[in-house]
Amino acid sequence: MQRRRFLKSGLALGTLTPLAGTSAAMEYARPPWMNEPGAGFSNYGQPSEHEKAVIRWISANPAVAGNGVAWCPLHALAGMVTPNGLHFERHHHGVPPIDPVQHRLMVDGQVARPLSFSVEDLRRYPLRSHLGFIECGGNSSAGWHREPVQTSVSYIHGLISCSEWCGVPLRILLQEAGVVPDAGWVIAEGADAFAMQVSLPMDKAMDDTLVALYQNGEAVRPENGYPLRLVVPGWEGVLHVKWLRRLRVASEPAMARNETARYSDLMPSGKARQFSFSMDAKSVITSPHSAAPVQGPGHWQISGLAWSGRGRITRVDVSVDGGRSWRTAELMEPVLAKCLTRFQYDWVWDGKPTILQSRAVDESGYVQPTRETLLSARGHNAEFHYNAIVSWAVDAEGAVEHVYA
């Protein structure tokens, strides 16, 4: 529908951005790079040197070696897939230099037959792909601040990325080991210096969880868990244990640091919201953004990402008047479950100050809440799982600023 509206406007863009007539001799002249042979072939390609600004931004904890995050530059990307070099990072104690030949995955605890798998062993099993997002439970946590944080959309919301993860269904490995009846949990442990540990309910382990060997076709990257990563579709990032070393079947969760002191939310009642697991539906406009002001009235594409841990995105609404009215955005195909969905909306800006917002709806019927609604439910002490509607003010000069509205 947006496309039809756009096309009806015919030369609208032409009247906005002067498109030079091609009579200009300069444009027909062969540019210098057509006058001699270009560079040769390469064994493994890299981005253009003109794209050097498109990088992960690192926020490292100076107090702990290898602790921190690296943000995915959402503002510079298009479509749904994140290239492997730009997938966000969250480490607790650095990226271990694992030798894949020596690495083993142990499956033990409440099982009939404790097993140990080499990477080569795992390659003999049937593989399954999941094209989907991984989002850190701490993504967008700036939203809990009393005042809107003034920084890039990527520094606030860039702890999410999307890849085709391919690996062995965890169900098959657990069935090989023979899970004892009523063993309700799988404790996953990573082979990093932090020995990262989390607890995964058995139902999810037996559903769509993967022991991933591949990320976008090639071996999982070191910073994403080489050689093995747990992939838990739609659930918070901390469960996607990297450098996966051990799966211990148990009757109780481990109550590890990253499922108690962290990645749980202190509620107004004083109790903690723990094991929230599935990421609630969310969306964020990535263009226009604070480093790319709107350059004058006219047609502009509002573009952004929407996702839900519960399934497919069914609709994204966009408001260009601070939430007074909402229009349906176009969703870019394919729209897949537990995957990023790119939305776009053809916005005709009249040059007046306004506020841009997006609101995701998923197939469960869940509607992304306003900030007010989220705060009234969770209070002001939470630090994780912020998924409220994000608002961007555009001033008369086109400058974009993060606001609460």
Add this chain to the structure above:
Amino acid sequence: MQRRRFLKSGLALGTLTPLAGTSAAMEYARPPWMNEPGAGFSNYGQPSEHEKAVIRWISANPAVAGNGVAWCPLHALAGMVTPNGLHFERHHHGVPPIDPVQHRLMVDGQVARPLSFSVEDLRRYPLRSHLGFIECGGNSSAGWHREPVQTSVSYIHGLISCSEWCGVPLRILLQEAGVVPDAGWVIAEGADAFAMQVSLPMDKAMDDTLVALYQNGEAVRPENGYPLRLVVPGWEGVLHVKWLRRLRVASEPAMARNETARYSDLMPSGKARQFSFSMDAKSVITSPHSAAPVQGPGHWQISGLAWSGRGRITRVDVSVDGGRSWRTAELMEPVLAKCLTRFQYDWVWDGKPTILQSRAVDESGYVQPTRETLLSARGHNAEFHYNAIVSWAVDAEGAVEHVYA
């Protein structure tokens, strides 16, 4: 179904590959990389140093600078997406070092308003994604040889890759320029030293063709056309003009070198099969392969890729007895039109010499032909567009060899 059959076999794998009991103290001991903090964050990630063998193989023409191909290592990949660093290359005169700020795309010829677009101009238009394959028309041309070429599956069939291409629908740009009625062709030209040129029928230009700015989320890689590449879903690779510089609307095709002397096939009649465009349905087994022999009788995953330029793959049949009988392989989701589809089949090898084959069927009902059928239609003088069933002999030791069967 394959999965069910596999699961029914229970510990079948365990009885084949000795899976060490985890009582081994060695396996519980923390590996050395857990004893100190790992590497820090990086702005742009790279594959593990243990994956250095997973590269594009270069076949450069020593007589012409920057002419040749680099093969995608299909044998080492999984799933459907090709990581950007490993997308196959085909250049005629090298990779031009284009400055994206200076680069222009001209739309001229039989149009009402000749136009010129900067890369920034194009970013203002609605974008669309196509998650799909690009296959060189010369891929698999070894199949035309009288004797089966003995080399890696990737050296024979690796001129195909799959990405999420995101860009402006060409239709919108042509409508902006105002195509003159009855102008049946668009001549696309690249900004490389070869001034690569091909002719695209107007119907396809107005259908799903894109002027791609992005590849798997980030800017198109230099060797894949930075900053602009034509993407013509399902059609042969040569039409996906890289470093796109000019689109000239015309009443006749250009009859350029790469649509007459090349990428056309000399038929038994002495006439040439020209403008074949859409890539016929095809499949190839990528595992087991010649560098990874089958290591003894038992369960092995036969894995491969299938695709069709006409739409979705509806079925892939696998034969493990040289074509005497066929079983339906499992297709990995999502199965998308004009996209690679990964298939797998759980094969129980009895240890006797045999021949493995795969056969793709697409939604148009087209069935991948046998070599005999293809040769009887096209003769022995063709050099391009080989899509017959590929056969791999497995000997009693498990060694894999390319055969005609």
